[in-house]
Every structure is written in structure tokens, then in C-alpha cells.
Amino acid sequence: MTTTVCPICFSTSLSEFNTRPHAYCAKCGSLERGRLVWMVASRLGLLRPGVNFLNLAPEPFMLSYGRRIIGESLVAGDFSPQNFNASAGPIIRVDLCEDRLPFDDNSLDVIMHNHVLEHVCCSVPQVIQKLNRLLKPGGYHLISIPLFPGRKSEEDLSEISPDEKKRRFGQNDHVRLFGDDFMEFFRAGGIATGLLDLQGLFFPHELETWGIPAETLARPSGHTIFAWRKPEPSHG
16 A cells, blocks of 8 residues: 655645545645645746745645745735634735736746636636736746536526535535536636646656545546646747
8 A cells, every 4th residue: 555645744644535535634734736736836846935926825735835935925815815814924815806916917937726716706717817917928827626527617607695606516605617628718718728748747656645646647637737837938
């Protein structure tokens, strides 16, 4: 049996979560997608002091271990920063549906968000486009979304009850469901082309050691990380 270890905090106490074995790290709070995005960022050289890094809906491991490495240039943003404990450090309010986000265009090296786009009450392609404008040429956009195989994507931005949201979208604060056609959102947002092939960054046995299903890189799921790099200007 493979011994699992968290690559963020090095704990060997990865426990079951929602029937998924070795899914949750009790020490740093990471789930599979969090550990994978951490290692993607690490292998791409994005976890380093001074990198201009925007983390939306930050998870506990980024507020602790991420801040420890990156320092003050890590900006944590959330729609409801008041819901975070004061010990989490500074978190600014970011409403992704606002016309103007509180950052300069071409100012960020990395934007990262896990399971955020199913919550935003406006156009996902427009949100992706707005975030991409904030990236410097050569900057990285790291995304994960919940996926429902065998279903068609659906969204409803009208005023519906939390119970209805849970019935239709799987959670009472979701406004959409990403199905087999999820790439249509990415295509409309301008990132369907330019997504990086991450399989070469890892060996399958590494993923298993970190409590991440080995097939995650080959078959899209809610654990999958999509990494897009903003093109640099052509000098030809």
C-alpha cells in the first residue's frame, strides 16, 4: 500500500473525505485539488518570494504556507473577507462581477482560484477575460472547477432559493453546474487554446503518494488543475 504524504505540510495524516480516501489533510486543510495546484505552481516555479500572486477564495494552506514562501506580494481576495478568521491575515474584498477589479492590468504574475467560478453571479467567460487582463505577458492563470461527467452545463443567475440551487447545482451557493461541455466556458473566455499539458510535470506514482487520483491529469475532474499562460508579445 502506498504511504500518502501531503506535499504542502508533509503530514502523513491524509484522511477520508466524502468517501474519497486520503482526500483531506488535517494539518494544512488541503484537499486533492489544493495539493495538486500547489505542486503545479511549485513545478512551474511560481512559489517563490516576491511573485505577484493573486489567490481568490484562499484556502488555509495558502494563507499559511503560501504566505510564508511568497511573502507580502501574495494577495488574498474574496467576495466575503469578513468570513475569515483574523489570524488568516489580510484579505481584500474582490467582486468578480464588478466592471473594474481592484488591480492594474498587466500587473500580476499568477492568478489562482479553486472551485470559485461555480459561485459567480455573472458571465464566466467575462470573468476569465477580466482576470486575464490583469496578468503580465507570460503570467499564469490556475483554475479548478467542479465537474459533473455525463451532464450538460447549466446555470441560472436569477433569484432562486438555496434549496433549488442545491438540487440543480449540487450546493446551495452555486449558480451553475459544469458538465461535459465545460470547455465552452473556457473557449468563450479565451483560454481553451494555450492550456498547458501538465502531465509531463509529474509521474503517476507522485500523485498517488500525495493522495491525488493518478488519472486526474488524463481525465478532467473536480481535482484537475487547468493552467493557462498569457502569450508574450511577438517580436517577429
